[in-house]
Amino acid sequence: MQYKALIVDDSKLARMVMVSAFRRIRPDWQLVEATSADDALKTISDGAVDVALVDFNMPDTDGLELVARIRRTHPKMPVAVVSANLQDEIIARARELNAAFVAKPLTDEALGAFLSGAALRLRKAAL
Amino acid sequence: MTVDTSELSEIEQDAIAEIANMGVSRAATSLRQMVGEQVLLSVPAVNIVTREAASRLVERGGSQKLVAVQQSFEGPFSGKALLIFPQAHSLELVRAIVGDEHSLEDVIDLEQEALAETGNIILNACLATIANVLHRTMRMSLPSVVRGDGQTLFDIDARDGSGNLVLFLYIDFTIKKRDIRGFIALLMDLPSIFALKEIVRDFIDGIGRQAAENVG
Numbered sequence: 259m260q261y262k263a264l265i266v267d268d269s270k271l272a273r274m275v276m277v278s279a280f281r282r283i284r285p286d287w288q289l290v291e292a293t294s295a296d297d298a299l300k301t302i303s304d305g306a307v308d309v310a311l312v313d314f315n316m317p318d319t320d321g322l323e324l325v326a327r328i329r330r331t332h333p334k335m336p337v338a339v340v341s342a343n344l345q346d347e348i349i350a351r352a353r354e355l356n357a358a359f360v361a362k363p364l365t366d367e368a369l370g371a372f373l374s375g376a377a378l379r380l381r382k383a384a385l
Numbered sequence: 386m387t388v389d390t391s392e393l394s395e396i397e398q399d400a401i402a403e404i405a406n407m408g409v410s411r412a413a414t415s416l417r418q419m420v421g422e423q424v425l426l427s428v429p430a431v432n433i434v435t436r437e438a439a440s441r442l443v444e445r446g447g448s449q450k451l452v453a454v455q456q457s458f459e460g461p462f463s464g465k466a467l468l469i470f471p472q473a474h475s476l477e478l479v480r481a482i483v484g485d486e487h488s489l490e491d492v493i494d495l496e497q498e499a500l501a502e503t504g505n506i507i508l509n510a511c512l513a514t515i516a517n518v519l520h521r522t523m524r525m526s527l528p529s530v531v532r533g534d535g536q537t538l539f540d541i542d543a544r545d546g547s548g549n550l551v552l553f554l555y556i557d558f559t560i561k562k563r564d565i566r567g568f569i570a571l572l573m574d575l576p577s578i579f580a581l582k583e584i585v586r587d588f589i590d591g592i593g594r595q596a597a598e599n600v601g
Contacts, residue, residue, distance in 0.1 A: 269498060269502040272502050343509045345513040
């Protein structure tokens with residue numbers, strides 16, 4: 259099944275790393291990129307985003323705030339907060355928002371595990 | 386070069402070096418994952434020094450043209466974390482991270498951006514580990530890239546009235562197969578050092594209690 263994933267990161271390098279991992283793990287998924295929270299919310303409201311991967315450390319609105327906003331309209335969308343900021347508090351706040359936490363530097367294993375879980379949830383929701 | 390370490394007892398100094406070591410090791414693991422090659426680390430050094438002495442320490446390798454990615458942190462104690470390396474190694478580091486398949490033009494285009502993100506990942510790994518070990522929460526700023534000599538890197542916040550003495554903690558790293566070396570440094574002003582001292586005492590007491598429980 260082909261899904262559409264939204265990659266939100268202000269860093270071009272981070273988006274490049276994410277896109278190249280997707281090409282290895284889920285080459286058939288469609289990808290859209292956003293460079294800020296506002297940009298991401300606009301893309302989501304335009305529709306058809308199935309999964310979102312959100313960087314934590316961004317100017318203006320941080321990743322956790324963005325996830326909280328996404329949750330208002332999409333309580334069940336599979337979402338991951340992606341960050342090198344591995345503080346217990348950040349991971350706990352991601353969990354409270356029902357979001358996964360994926361550590362930077364990104365590994366294929368960590369991204370793969372999140373996407374498998376997400377694909378399963380999306381299939382179940384479609385039944 | 387050390388001005389005054391009498392502010393810290395031997396065990397406190399030792400504990401700070403050990404906690405820093407955990408943070409920096411995590412940072413080195415991140416760097417290793419990013420470049421796919423072995424990263425060698427020195428033993429971390431903890432000193433209370435003047436900003437001038439700190440700036441001389443990072444120029445020790447003989448290169449005065451430096452690039453640093455810096456991130457400030459705030460919490461029970463605050464300061465600045467820096468990833469520093471000679472300007473001459475900057476492109477090589479970026480190339481190591483984005484992969485050798487990119488052209489020189491691509492690497493130059495990406496340099497600033499790749500440095501910021503690399504610094505973000507490495508410094509966050511270091512600071513988050515320290516925060517977790519001490520059971521405290523710290524806020525980290527966005528990374529910024531600074532170029533200049535040691536003086537420029539350490540003088541930026543010197544006019545905030547917090548004094549000239551800093552807790553300077555640094556470790557040098559070398560990427561084995563490439564000609565890349567640099568430092569990871571943490572810089573804290575004196576009021577922060579007192580806050581850190583108390584937290585470190587709690588940490589040491591905690592270890593003492595755990596040891597006693599294990600024996601009992």
